[in-house]
Amino acid sequence: MKRLGVNIDHIATLRNARGEKHPNPVFAAKEVIKLGADSVTIHLREDRRHINDLDTKEICALNKVLVNLEVSMNSEIIKKALKYKPNYICIVPENRKEITTEGGLNLKDNYKKLKEIIFKFKKSNIRTSLFINPNLNDIKLSRKLNVDCVEIHTGKLANYVKSHKNFSSELNRIKKSSKLASKLDIEVHAGHGLDYKTTKILTKIKEIEEFNIGHFIIGEAIFYGLPKVIKDFKKIIKN
Numbered sequence: 001m002k003r004l005g006v007n008i009d010h011i012a013t014l015r016n017a018r019g020e021k022h023p024n025p026v027f028a029a030k031e032v033i034k035l036g037a038d039s040v041t042i043h044l045r046e047d048r049r050h051i052n053d054l055d056t057k058e059i060c061a062l063n064k065v066l067v068n069l070e071v072s073m074n075s076e077i078i079k080k081a082l083k084y085k086p087n088y089i090c091i092v093p094e095n096r097k098e099i100t101t102e103g104g105l106n107l108k109d110n111y112k113k114l115k116e117i118i119f120k121f122k123k124s125n126i127r128t129s130l131f132i133n134p135n136l137n138d139i140k141l142s143r144k145l146n147v148d149c150v151e152i153h154t155g156k157l158a159n160y161v162k163s164h165k166n167f168s169s170e171l172n173r174i175k176k177s178s179k180l181a182s183k184l185d186i187e188v189h190a191g192h193g194l195d196y197k198t199t200k201i202l203t204k205i206k207e208i209e210e211f212n213i214g215h216f217i218i219g220e221a222i223f224y225g226l227p228k229v230i231k232d233f234k235k236i237i238k239n
């Protein structure tokens with residue numbers, strides 16, 4: 001059964017636009033689970049542009065809410081993550097000037113650092129994932145790094161689909177990477193830039209077990225409401 005993780009960072013973006021307390025990401029975390037999401041994703045960025053430390057602390061402390069915390073390799077952020085103890089961690093690359101996470105991690109250049117970080121999270125019994133581009137070398141390196149899961153960056157595929165370009169090579173890369181990961185006993189997730197159409201395309205890859213979707217869900221919910229949007233995604237993911 002494929003799972004849906006809802007990224008609620010942009011609830012905090014909206015809250016921060018006013019510098020007040022509404023809309024509240026902690027309420028959002030509880031609400032999306034009530035509405036059928038399997039987990040909640042938040043990204044504690046170094047520049048705290050959306051989710052902040054207090055949000056992270058409070059969301060990680062919620063009962064019956066599985067929390068997937070995205071973190072960079074920054075040592076201050078890693079320390080906070082170990083303190084707040086989310087259920088899951090996804091290590092992502094981070095660049096202060098980017099609008100959003102633009103690609104997967106460079107596993108080769110960061111191998112030693114990642115090995116140390118993954119060891120710490122796994123010692124704390126936190127399911128650990130690496131956000132990677134869809135290529136076979138990175139899957140093999142992920143195995144060597146001993147992670148539980150990989151999240152495949154689907155941004156490129158999403159851009160091709162949205163601009164009506166041929167996406168078959170990119171989809172094939174995602175398919176092959178997912179198959180190898182699964183064969184090597186690494187759980188496969190997918191995320192970034194996903195909407196109804198791209199998610200539907202990816203559901204054909206049986207190895208993908210979890211989708212983490214944020215911006216489109218929150219944006220679409222402005223028009224149709226979270227209950228409908230989450231329900232529609234669950235339906236797509238189930239089929």
Ligand code: PXP
Pocket residue numbers: 007009043070090092100101131151190191192193194212213214215216
């Ligand atoms: N997965 C990861 C690892 C991400 O970094 C992001 C963006 O923060 C997402 C999923 C969600 O991407 P989007 O907001 O484009 O759906």
